[in-house]
Amino acid sequence: MKIIDKVLRYWRTKVALSHAPRLMNSVYDIGCDEGYLLKQLGQSVIRKEGVDPGLDVDIAVEDIKLWKGFFPRIFNKNDTEESYDAIFALAVFEHFSVEDINSSAQIIKRRLSPNGRLIVTVPHPFVDQILDVLLYLRLIDGQATEEHHGFNPADLVDSFSKNLTLIKHEKFQLGLNNVFVFEK
Secondary structure (H helix, E strand, O other): OOHHHHHHHHHHHHHHHOOOOOOOOEEEEEOOOOOHHHHOOOOOOOEEEEEEOOOOOOEEEOOEEEEEOOOOOHHHHOOOOOOEEEEEEEOOHHHOOHHHHHHHHHHHHHHEEEEEEEEEEEEOOOHHHHHHHHHHOOOOOOOOHHHOOOOOHHHHHHHHOOOOEEEEEEEEOOOOEEEEEEEO
16 A cells, blocks of 8 residues: 555545544444554444455454455345444445445445444545546556446435435545435
8 A cells, every 4th residue: 555545544534533423332344444444443442343355354353353245245144233333434335336335225224223323435536537647657556446437426325315314424635535424
């Protein structure tokens, strides 16, 4: 991971965590990578779990459990019906098909605790062009922009508002990124 990747991840994570519930006992991170966001939470969060298709194997270290797999299909494999105070999806849903986003919305509603929050970041569609230039210049590592399929952030609101209440939408990173906060 190059320095620009790290700066963008740090910034995105900081913004997302600023919208998290004050008291959280359980957190789930969709597209968790190696658990960066979960590691930022500290000891106050008792249960920290995540899923990422890029993991080599399932991992359980201290109070963090990470599964190799795809959301929402992972819940067919690890279906315990546990709930979470917060579910994060940072720079993830722009890679999902419309069907997977709609399926995710239903599962997330079922998995959030009462008053639980879903915190999502998605880039503005123009970011793909910027990422292509940065990739060409080798200033960032691979970003899988080919998976973005013309994703429109407004589509996210349409899908999740059927199941959750949108309580906040803000732009950050010079207007090139969006954070959406939904509540059950």
